[in-house]
Amino acid sequence: MKKLTRSQFLKLLLGSTALTTLPLISCQKQPEVKTNNNQNQSANEEVDIIIIGAGMSGISAGFDLIQKGLKVLILEGRDRIGGRVWTDNRWNIPLELGAGWIQESEGNPLTKLAQDFQVSTIPFDFDDSTFYYADGSEMSEEDQEDYDQLFEELFEEIETLREQKEKDDQDDISLQKAIDEILADEDLEPQDQEVLNYLLNSTIEHEYASDINDLSLYYWDSDQGFDGEDLICDQGYKQIIQPLAKNLNIKLNQIVEKVDYTNNIQVTTNQGIFNAKYGIITLPLGVLKSGKVEFSPPLPDRKQEAIKNLGMGVLNRVYLKFSEVFWDDTQTLEYISKNKGEWCEWVNFDTIIKQPILLGFNAGDFGTKIEEYSDQEIIKSAMEVLRTIYEDIPDPLDSIITRWHQDEFSYGSYSYVKVGATPEDYDNLSQAIDNKLFFAGEATSKEYPATVHGAFLSGKRVAKEIIANI
Ligand SMILES: Cc1cc2nc3c(=O)[nH]c(=O)nc-3n(C[C@H](O)[C@H](O)[C@H](O)COP(=O)(O)OP(=O)(O)OC[C@H]3O[C@@H](n4cnc5c(N)ncnc54)[C@H](O)[C@@H]3O)c2cc1C
Structure with a gap:
């Protein structure tokens, strides 16, 4: 069958669409990613932008922002980068626990990225x-x-x-x-x-x-x-993420508890307080739904509606x-x-x-x-x-x-359009607040939700938004 x-x-129902491939930076070998584990922001460590989440969207945004000379700090709750791109090696072979495929490779920007980074597919x-x-x-x-x-x-x-x-x-x-x-x-x-x-x-x-x-x-x-x-990616999907994260300042085990955007951005984690002029939220929809991260002031109604309306699947x-x-x-x-x-x-x-x-x-x-x-x-x-x-x-x-529904850094696998939601909910989730708190992640992509390429492109979008604003 x-x-x-x-x-x-x-194709059967609507006809096909295609996206042109984006120009991407080339990188020849797989670097080790340096992360600042368990460190607070030191008194003189000033950053322009704090990104919450070191999944594909956060890393893609960070990659573009540091090319412009901006100082970026990524706070990640887990003890690893990649988020829902998670290559496990416990059997001494790469097995994916999250994303597994570069879907429909012709026109998918990840295909070009894999080629540039010499990732075997x-x-x-x-x-x-x-x-x-x-x-x-x-x-x-x-x-x-x-x-x-x-x-x-x-x-x-x-x-x-x-x-x-x-x-x-x-x-x-x-x-x-x-x-x-x-x-x-x-x-x-x-x-x-x-x-x-x-x-x-x-x-x-x-x-x-x-x-x-x-x-x-x-x-x-x-x-x-x-x-x-x-x-x-038969040697592991993480090979696409690692080169992008190579030069980024990422602190692991930083579980964000509160984001205060009353004035500048102030982020409270289980380990300390971090400040910046701009913030990028890439928290998965499931985490936003859980209410475990407090926003002060509360997120605007339209965004809260979008979080409620869209579904987080398993x-x-x-x-x-x-x-x-x-x-x-x-x-x-x-x-x-x-x-x-x-x-x-x-x-x-x-x-x-x-x-x-x-x-x-x-x-x-x-x-x-x-x-x-x-x-x-x-x-x-x-x-x-x-x-x-x-x-x-x-x-x-x-x-x-895997148990993605129970995973406290995701609470589900990816978003879907639930009865009562519309694709505009993805747009509402993607919109910046006061040009200082920005949003990326698969659930902010109306065109390509629920995918690694959607997350990747959302990171590029948000980086552009901030650069245009500076
Ligand atoms: C089982 C499974 C199979 C999939 N298969 C495919 C596939 O074949 N192809 C495809 O294209 N896509 C697939 N996907 C979807 C794809 O993996 C995601 O859409 C994409 O990786 C999401 O990236 P993101 O940056 O939006 O979110 P994430 O990767 O989830 O990044 C968000 C980051 O925020 C962190 N975080 C969460 N809470 C906190 C907190 N409180 N404090 C600090 N950090 C926090 C998380 O740990 C995470 O690292 C699959 C997903 C799953 C789960």
Whole structure:
């Protein structure tokens, strides 16, 4: 079955868009990043700009600002840089816990960045898949084609319904409700329902990290894409971030508690107080929603509304390491589960870095629910699915499990347009306050939210805004 990716949907429904590649600085080797761990701002350390957060957006902004000779200080709560770009090396191979792909590499500015920094990338083909029904039997190619056809037709009907509702000036509803309306008179066989659930989960819920019950019918796919194949940085996504951070003054373990912008910018962390003329907030939407960082005065109503309206989704990864490969040699294994969204997609690392590792993804409601399970319970649940397909297989030797919903520096994986939100909420979140407190991060990018390139471009935007203001 050919899975439609987000860009393919967009092409199908809206026509494709492309962005010109930005000129970027070239750098030949991977430098070590120097960070000032556990140090307060010394009395004579004057900075022009404090950036909160050393993820892609904060580092991209800092990189551009120091080129202009401005003094920048980045305060980061974690003990590492990168934020939701997080390459783990505990098995002595680079495995991503956050972002995994440079999506649609033709026109994506990260492709040029990877080339400039000589970061090794390899193409990944989400269409190279083997499909299994809930009972573990393999889906025939004929069935795959039939379901493809039905799914494309369903999406054409969704588009028609959306246009009709917009024309009639009706309130937004969830994508789920729209599908329920369209299928109201259909009596789907249990297997057809399972395949439909699988397709909705793997193509939409994984992409937007949200259940379709929460996604806005009007705006769920209002983001833009590029063209071409997805790329994996097989030596680690962090290799794209490190060169950008090379000359930046970054203090780690500085958990920001308060931002006072009454006069100049004053930032209070768990370790001290920092002052500057300008501030850039790159806190993830989940952290802004949590209210754990106090703003004084409180953020303007429009910004608070945007924080409330937009959703922060969940996508989690479970890596299982085995003694040997027992699975098919396609890039992904797709499982049409009985219950929607449970272990429907596995990435085969034998095809990427020749390792007997499977990576399972779970998103939305189920992705959030399993964060409450113990590691053993998560592995048991995953193995039940794999044993339905492959029967006599050994337990994994080891596992790596993410819990993004519980992560206190993110509280979720990335933003999405919830029912009741509009793309303008992204704009409202991006707007500066009094030309001194600026905002970047994936959730400030109306065009490219939920992505590393969106975060990267938002950092460049905010740097431009400050430079224009100085
Ligand atoms: C599982 C997963 C898979 C993904 N897959 C992809 C993908 O394949 N391709 C893609 O393009 N994108 C993907 N993304 C999205 C992408 O990772 C993000 O959109 C992007 O990295 C966000 O960058 P950012 O700078 O906006 O935020 P962040 O990287 O989150 O940076 C914000 C920083 O603020 C810090 N911070 C938070 N609270 C505080 C505080 N109180 N004090 C100080 N610092 C604080 C955080 O620690 C963090 O370092 C994925 C994300 C996840 C989680």
